[in-house]
Amino acid sequence: MSPIYGLHFHNIKGDLFGGLTAAVVALPLALAFGVSSGAGAIAGLYGAVFVGLFAALFGGTPSQVSGPTGPMTVVMASVFTQFVALDPVNGAYYAFTVVMMGGLLQTLFGLLRLGKYVTLVPFPVISGFMTGIGIIIILLELGPMFGYPSSSNTVEALEQIPHYITDANLAALLLGSVTLGIVLFCPNKIGDVIPPTLLALVVGTLIYQLFHGETDLAVIGHIPTGMPSLMLPTFSLSILSDMLFAALMLAVLGSIDSLLTSLVADNMTKVQHDSDRELIGQGIGNMVAGLFGGLPGAGATMRTVVNIKAGGRTPLSGGFHALILIIILLGAAPLAEDIPHAVLAGILIKVGLDIIDWRFLSRLHRAPLFVAALMLLVLGLTVMVNLVTAVFVGMFIANVVTVKGLADHQLDSIRVIDSHAGKDEQLTPRERALLAETRGRVILYQFDGPVSYAASKGLAAKLQGRRPHDALLMDFTRVPLIDVSTALAIEDMIVEAQTLGRDVHMIGLNPIVKDILQRFRVLDLIPPNCCHHTREAGLEMAYAMVFRDELS
Template identity: 30%
Template structure:
């Protein structure tokens, strides 16, 4: 997607619409930026820096005209783990490495591949992330004192239980007020900026009626500086790269998935089309630059992008205006942010977690009681109780194994006989005990002949042709593909059959399997004269290869020709009898 295409038919009145949309999204993004930063274990201003810088770069360089980028809930567990294990400085390095990976993914045009991520995996880790975010805000919601953040989920739960007697009633009151506002305002006044009101109103109440009774951004983090930080390049060493690369990879994959999902949602709402690879490059550049100015990893935010569209956005300028609006707020109102209670931010994140938990989709997949259900539950539990990196890796592995198993079960091998042996096209029917040919066996093979089904294919055929017929005819019109493992098993079967003096015929083979057999040499081993476009042609040739003397004593009459051969043999016997 070229830049001029994103501004196609753009007119001056559209600037006003983009400006209003940008301000609206900025109002939504500001509290989320601080909340996600705090939940990730860093200072709230780092989330604001991310919103300003990443939002601006993605708007200018991304592949969607409506994308709004910034910190999101999907990153919270992985960022918090990096901060707890390695510290904030290494988090910047992980984000920088993730930016490099995203740019590489875009340059190698991997944007279309990310959409093949199994839904059971994405729902599993998204629901797990929602649980982590929700439980991570319990301490701020109740104002618990002395709570230490742990890496393990169960350790955090035990910590909350031990500290629960330290509930601060003022914090609880503040959080409940914010939660009620989040629930009620959308119902009675959906156009009002509910997130901002749920942040400002509890803050004003706490400052006016019970000052210094609840923990605030000022008391916890020392306030928010006015302005952006100076440029700083983190110290990157080979050891740190190796240590942080797994986390960077997960950040890059999650960032790519969420940004492209957000772009797809925007396409569905507007009828426009995004450029997936350009979007990855834009996200990558944003994550390369943002850590150099103190920001945390960012990606496309689905809710903020949808808000941008609903607010009347026309072009990427709405994302630019959003970043500029948040920057102005930072420059003018940063000192007032010190009064914001942490308890007022807790319900915002809890509601975000609830909305991203995908409860209906989770229960739907769970009720299927299939391999997808196992992948879902495994990914969910590993996300919650281990970490997101392991969850994604194991989830993808299980999904692949489940897919291979299903595909392997699709391969069918059936012994058949035709009902029209004289024509080029035949209609095969399963063989029954009373009608089969001892010298010529015909098998229909249906499905992909790949590593997940190759062994089953060879075992089935080997078991079925134990009586060693003279001719083996394989009907392969329904074989969609053959991989190296499938070719190897087929070659083994052909070699064994030919060593016993048999002949293999193949009919109806498709282009890809035929090319595979030619490249491997199996085509020449079978013999080009033994490949036929139709089963009828192969069958007529096969009947010329069998021993007709044996047909005379056969009473199966598998083919129409059998009756003629029987009569011919009886005639010869009668002529040989003396008077």
């Protein structure tokens, strides 16, 4: 494994322009995310620098640019508020320890090679929680937009809306509206030269500077310069379970967010990313970010797209992006101290609007009832409860319904064939003749495809209502694999048949199926001469055993 995935030096110019463009886009967002999280604008810059740098160095998506994102900031805001409220002295240390723990979990996900499973989240679940995140960002930024502090949670934000509207700070609302209008309606010709978010930040701040003597608005305030001090891990046994849950929430969301962005990058560059390596890189980035008091981050879709469009193709672009932000951090951070919160709110409301899955929402009425209900359930849980609960509940329900559908399909594909098989095309003429000669005293139980645990309980039901018979043949010729539940269900069928005095035969066991049945001693119930390689051999033996008295 090479030290840096996808690194080469044949595209330095493109990577430099890509990194520069991504940094210009990242700067206003990092400041806004930092303020929105409650940890301060500087935490957003630290997160953009450290997650961006280390995810580029150790990640598995060459052209991806990482840093604080809307979804991760929503979780971090909740984490920061929760632990600072619990302990005003050490709360910030607990919060950034959670960021480090989340990064460690992401790294473990990668080392355990779980990357390929992360993006298997069903689409209605992804759509629901992404839309929910967008709504959360908008709700939390309504306060600053109307000239008030940001709410600590969505319930409080919803309750405060009437107050915001009736008692709005008109100067803040006007400034936020101008900012939002710029990022929403900036012409493409201008946007191609200067990113709309940066333009909105500059214009909004200049307007405030021209008229700030006539109004009093909340601004970012003092931003430290230079490199950050260490935020050493701090634990408390009394809140360890809360820290672990919050870390899991960051790790799961960060992994999904990053790997979905990786898929976007793959589609644009035609280069396949390494999911496990990407999780390791994101995990390392978040651990370092937490250690230096930075926001957690993930692969940032907009910054990645901008990077690729500007020519970025290798991890050098992500490294250049971080380096440019470091230069800004070391010398130019004080220039951002007078940026009003209302301006940042306008930018973040646009971020929230972009996160909402409008494409699916516009067609929600056309979706099957279950799909629409699942999406809305996940959306509601995301907004009113938390992201991990929303994703886990959504995945559980989606998987249960999917497994039930597969089980029904598997059971429908199982056929019970007797002497009335007629011209069954799946049987040879000799096999049909043998079944006909048994006069219903032999039943062929034919499996078709894999049989999972979900279908195992319905296996015996297939035989219900059949007239009495003397021999049961189970044909596994077209079964590539079974699981333990299926093996035990087959054991129950064998025991029941033998209790009724019936012969049981097994046909066409491949090595995988045979191994499972042998491990659980199911084959010990069957005499060796009742295991057959072909259906014809099994039918001939069953016929001979059933009619042995007449044949003797």
